[in-house]
Amino acid sequence: MTQPGPLALSPAMSDALARWLETEAATRDRSSHTITAYRADLLAFLSFLGGYSGEAATPKSLAGLKQADMRAFAASERARGLGARSLARRQSAIRSFLRWISDREGYDLSPALSARSPKFARSLPRPLTPVQAQDALDVVSTNHETPWVAARDVAVMTLLWGCGLRISEALQLNGRDWPFRDSLTITGKGKRQRQVPVLPVTCNAVAQYLSLCPWPLEADAALFRGVRGGRLDGGIVSQALRRARAALGLPPTATPHALRHSFATHLLAAGGDLRTIQELLGHASLSTTQVYTGVDDAQLMSVYRAAHPRS
Structure with missing residues (x-):
């Protein structure tokens, strides 16, 4: 059976995402490149949730996130060819957003936050002699x-x-x-x-x-x-x-x-x-x-x- 495609974000979720990105830029001095990457990471995740559940993700719907949902997203990204390093970075951004929204809305998202990131071998810097x-x-x-x-x-x-x-x-x-x-x-x-x-x-x-x-x-x-x-x-x-x-x-x-x-x-x-x-x-x-x-x-x-x- 064909999986439904990702759904558009709800207005409430779009607003929450914009506010989180503004907070990251203002309080953590994130560069414009980092903010752009974070936006792409969260859009990928939230769009996946929309297709996975059959309805657009909302801040309220995130309260029910489970570890299995996070694993399903990771499996989907790996199936698309995303490498372990890129997936780990993407999941780090997602966890930051989830921690922020759990504090803001009073949700207990510990089941979702307990999902582990993939392990990868850190590449060595390539200096010049x-x-x-x-x-x-x-x-x-x-x-x-x-x-x-x-x-x-x-x-x-x-x-x-x-x-x-x-x-x-x-x-x-x-x-x-x-x-x-x-x-x-x-x-x-x-x-x-x-x-x-x-x-x-x-x-x-x-x-x-x-x-x-x-x-x-x-x-x-x-x-x-x-x-x-x-x-x-x-x-x-x-x-x-x-x-x-x-x-x-x-x-x-x-x-x-x-x-x-x-x-x-x-x-x-x-x-x-x-x-x-x-x-x-x-x-x-x-x-x-x-x-x-x-x-x-x-x-x-x-x-x-x-x-x-x-x-």
């Missing part, structure tokens, strides 16, 4: 016909590699943040602030860019400007690194975020402790930082195998 990172910056420095644009891209990438910033954090810097002192105060995810040491090489790269930049340094304007004077878009930096990647034969994983990974792994290899690296990266949980120990171990084993090949 120090030589690869330096080679990439060298290529970027000569890979644009406009000198100040090339200097700008190098300065941004130097911040990512030298300070472990997310690209969004680097591009949110304003004119008032310059000149850098011994450290920068960075506001990251969840509006958590952290102090990040700044190396002289980073200051020199930014100073070189500013000396060539045609736009004046203004306290309330972006530190890193696009060619039209607005705040630089991260996609432009990605394009510059993509060109360098092609010139050097680096893997597709050589992205701006890989420079942040490189900061962490190079620091760990030099003897940095995990707790300090956690603070420098702005991770809320140490378990997030611990993934870099796997990278260090993997690199060690790679060197070992190269030195001691099996016959």
Whole structure:
């Protein structure tokens, strides 16, 4: 027998979903990309419930959710080809919404919330080696016909590699943040602030860019400007690194975020402790930082195998 298709959301459910997303954006400082992903996750879930039960989901109908309903949704998503990692992320968003609505409406949703997420092997970050990172910056420095644009891209990438910033954090810097002192105060995810040491090489790269930049340094304007004077878009930096990647034969994983990974792994290899690296990266949980120990171990084993090949 053919299963009925998903039904449209009820007005009450649409309103509840919009309010939850607004709450996530306002109180948890979720990015626009995260909010878009959460909306897609919940729409998939609520649409499934509509088709599964034969009537549009409402806030009231959620009160009767059981663990079996959550398992049925997970089975449906896996049948559609959704991987374990993506399903776990989707279920995390759903649980957040269910906790919010249970507090708001006074429901006991513990049966549904007790459903387990699928286990998956966390993939290791793909950092660049120090030589690869330096080679990439060298290529970027000569890979644009406009000198100040090339200097700008190098300065941004130097911040990512030298300070472990997310690209969004680097591009949110304003004119008032310059000149850098011994450290920068960075506001990251969840509006958590952290102090990040700044190396002289980073200051020199930014100073070189500013000396060539045609736009004046203004306290309330972006530190890193696009060619039209607005705040630089991260996609432009990605394009510059993509060109360098092609010139050097680096893997597709050589992205701006890989420079942040490189900061962490190079620091760990030099003897940095995990707790300090956690603070420098702005991770809320140490378990997030611990993934870099796997990278260090993997690199060690790679060197070992190269030195001691099996016959």
